[in-house]
Amino acid sequence: MAAVVEVAGLRKEYALGNDRVYALRGVDLTVECGEFVAVMGPSGSGKSTFMHLIGLLDTPTEGTYRLEGQEVSNLSTDARADIRGRRLGFVFQAYNLLPRTSALENVELPMVYAGVIEAERRALALEKLALVGVPQLAAHHPNQMSGGQQQRVAIARALVNNPGLILADEPTGALDTKSSQDVMRLFARLNEEQGMTIMLVTHEPDVAAYARRIVTFRDGVITGDATNDRRAA
Amino acid sequence: MTAAATLRLALAALIRNKTRSMLTMLGIVIGVAAVLVTVAIGVGARTSVQQSINSLGSNLIVVQPGSVTMTGARTGLGGASTLTPDDGLAIAKLPGVAAVSPIASFRTQAVAGDNNWQTSVNGVAPTYTFIRSWPLAAGRFFNENDVASAAKVAVLGQTVVSQLFPSGDSPIGQTIIVKGAPFTVVGTLQALGQSGLGQDQDDTVLIPYTSAMQRLTGLTTVNVLMISAASADAIDPVTERVTALLEQRHRIVPPQTDDFQVRNLQAIAQTASQTGTIMELLLAGVAAVSLVVGGIGIMNIMLVSVTERTREIGLRMAVGARGGSILRQFLAESVVLATIGGLIGVVVGGTGTLAVAALTHWPTTIPPQWIVASVGFSAMVGIFFGYYPARQAAQLNPIEALRFE
Numbered sequence: 090m091a092a093v094v095e096v097a098g099l100r101k102e103y104a105l106g107n108d109r110v111y112a113l114r115g116v117d118l119t120v121e122c123g124e125f126v127a128v129m130g131p132s133g134s135g136k137s138t139f140m141h142l143i144g145l146l147d148t149p150t151e152g153t154y155r156l157e158g159q160e161v162s163n164l165s166t167d168a169r170a171d172i173r174g175r176r177l178g179f180v181f182q183a184y185n186l187l188p189r190t191s192a193l194e195n196v197e198l199p200m201v202y203a204g205v206i207e208a209e210r211r212a213l214a215l216e217k218l219a220l221v222g223v224p225q226l227a228a229h230h231p232n233q234m235s236g237g238q239q240q241r242v243a244i245a246r247a248l249v250n251n252p253g254l255i256l257a258d259e260p261t262g263a264l265d266t267k268s269s270q271d272v273m274r275l276f277a278r279l280n281e282e283q284g285m286t287i288m289l290v291t292h293e294p295d296v297a298a299y300a301r302r303i304v305t306f307r308d309g310v311i312t313g314d315a316t317n318d319r320r321a322a
Numbered sequence: 323m324t325a326a327a328t329l330r331l332a333l334a335a336l337i338r339n340k341t342r343s344m345l346t347m348l349g350i351v352i353g354v355a356a357v358l359v360t361v362a363i364g365v366g367a368r369t370s371v372q373q374s375i376n377s378l379g380s381n382l383i384v385v386q387p388g389s390v391t392m393t394g395a396r397t398g399l400g401g402a403s404t405l406t407p408d409d410g411l412a413i414a415k416l417p418g419v420a421a422v423s424p425i426a427s428f429r430t431q432a433v434a435g436d437n438n439w440q441t442s443v444n445g446v447a448p449t450y451t452f453i454r455s456w457p458l459a460a461g462r463f464f465n466e467n468d469v470a471s472a473a474k475v476a477v478l479g480q481t482v483v484s485q486l487f488p489s490g491d492s493p494i495g496q497t498i499i500v501k502g503a504p505f506t507v508v509g510t511l512q513a514l515g516q517s518g519l520g521q522d523q524d525d526t527v528l529i530p531y532t533s534a535m536q537r538l539t540g541l542t543t544v545n546v547l548m549i550s551a552a553s554a555d556a557i558d559p560v561t562e563r564v565t566a567l568l569e570q571r572h573r574i575v576p577p578q579t580d581d582f583q584v585r586n587l588q589a590i591a592q593t594a595s596q597t598g599t600i601m602e603l604l605l606a607g608v609a610a611v612s613l614v615v616g617g618i619g620i621m622n623i624m625l626v627s628v629t630e631r632t633r634e635i636g637l638r639m640a641v642g643a644r645g646g647s648i649l650r651q652f653l654a655e656s657v658v659l660a661t662i663g664g665l666i667g668v669v670v671g672g673t674g675t676l677a678v679a680a681l682t683h684w685p686t687t688i689p690p691q692w693i694v695a696s697v698g699f700s701a702m703v704g705i706f707f708g709y710y711p712a713r714q715a716a717q718l719n720p721i722e723a724l725r726f727e
Contacts, residue, residue: 189338
């Protein structure tokens with residue numbers, strides 16, 4: 090079986106005023122199915138750019154990217170949108186739930202664009218809300234939920250199209266310690282019980298401690314790639 | 323995403339911002355309502371002008387004397403005295419002519435007992451009531467014998483009846499004095515009301531034209547020849563034949579200009595409908611302007627909405643929305659906004675029209691095609707002014723959109 094992510098020689102440059110910024114200077118990485126990877130590094134290390142490329146929100150200047158065996162580095166904007174919706178799940182620092190919209194409808198959103206019929210959408214959304222432990226919040230609006238609850242709903246939304254890879258960008262950045270632990274335990278459980286492949290960007294060692302593998306970026310290259318021996322629980 | 327799902331999404335987004343949606347619609351609502359009310363009044367006025375022109379008589383052709391130049395000064399139309407009753411008799415023999423009546427008219431004081439009233443006295447032929455489609459209320463009209471003998475008989479319009487015989491007694495058989503001559507009232511006309519030009523058509527005394535010319539004025543010419551064509555289709559050929567005949571009878575050869583003018587009501591009706599068309603075009607212009615202003619309002623709010631929902635757009639893109647889906651979503655919002663505004667405008671305009679009609683008693687008509695057109699135009703305004711903001715939304719970079727504060 091092919092690796093979920095296979096990246097080789099990935100480079101990303103862009104113009105900033107008159108300067109050229111070399112955000113990524115040749116990155117090689119393979120993530121196998123079922124892995125839980127934390128991506129760490131200081132600001133400007135290129136980890137965010139890397140995650141944008143993995144998430145197909147951006148295209149690399151150079152290099153190859155195979156997602157579940159398919160070459161995706163040169164796809165059209167629409168084709169990338171389709172893959173984002175069907176094969177990737179996103180979790181953001183700021184949750185990014187639609188305001189004045191129920192949790193259920195928020196979770197249904199990716200399925201709307203993937204063309205799932207309404208009855209099926211409802212059932213799947215409820216199922217995922219139960220999986221992340223907040224079935225009672227289906228009818229609640231984001232402003233009626235705590236940060237931790239909102240992030241759980243956002244995780245349910247990321248899971249709903251059964252993606253091959255979950256990408257989480259600082260998912261605990263806006264949460265207190267207790268909620269952070271809850272959310273990280275949820276990720277760990279999804280990884281163990283559901284076999285979800287997860288890549289997570291963080292700069293907090295406490296958060297990275299939940300992952301099985303820690304990849305470190307610095308100045309646009311990977312400087313560290315190690316198995317996490319002392320996992321948090 | 324299906325069209326139905328896109329529409330539902332648009333409606334949901336508009337309902338989420340009720341107040342703003344209502345205020346945005348207001349421009350279109352007022353535009354459409356204003357257009358419908360003005361059109362209703364305009365079309366209503368035009369219809370009533372048309373009706374009053376038709377009430378002047380069926381298939382009517384009018385011959386008036388032309389202008390003459392006297393010592394360098396040209397008189398106005400009717401200044402020449404060139405039409406005679408004999409012209410009328412000759413015209414009556416033309417094919418396509420149903421009836422002809424000369425009209426010799428003047429204003430004078432009519433007296434009956436203690437009452438007197440200045441009115442328009444018209445010397446006409448017995449065919450006059452037929453030409454004008456003007457039925458009698460009582461008594462009889464004068465006939466060919468009365469014309470031949472220049473009989474002193476008169477038929478009164480209702481205004482004259484009420485002024486000269488205020489007691490309510492039947493005027494028939496009574497005598498009225500016109501320019502010192504006694505005339506016996508033999509009949510009265512039904513009330514016609516005002517003409518399209520605001521004249522009281524019932525303020526008239528009809529007498530045989532021979533009586534008017536021989537006994538009262540001493541003139542040999544008449545003011546007008548009124549002709550009724552046999553059918554609507556005969557109006558134009560009869561107009562040409564009358565012109566040719568009178569040119570021959572009056573010995574007019576080019577480059578002399580005609581000393582008369584033949585006009586038919588179709589020309590007048592055409593003028594009226596031209597005026598109406600110009601008015602409708604003007605209204606359409608006002609409609610376009612007000613709806614464009616409404617459209618700019620929509621564009622403005624949609625641009626604000628796109629900026630405000632930048633993160634939402636970024637999120638939708640991240641979870642799989644293509645640029646096209648985002649474009650359609652925002653376009654649907656502006657079209658729904660404009661169309662609902664148009665529909666509300668129709669309701670407001672209809673209510674406003676009823677209110678205007680009730681308060682002023684003006685005739686009003688809203689042609690259904692204007693309703694369809696104004697709602698359709700509203701929807702087009704929605705597409706036109708919604709496209710730019712929607713494209714802005716669709717072209718957002720998802721990374722920047724997600725990062726947007």
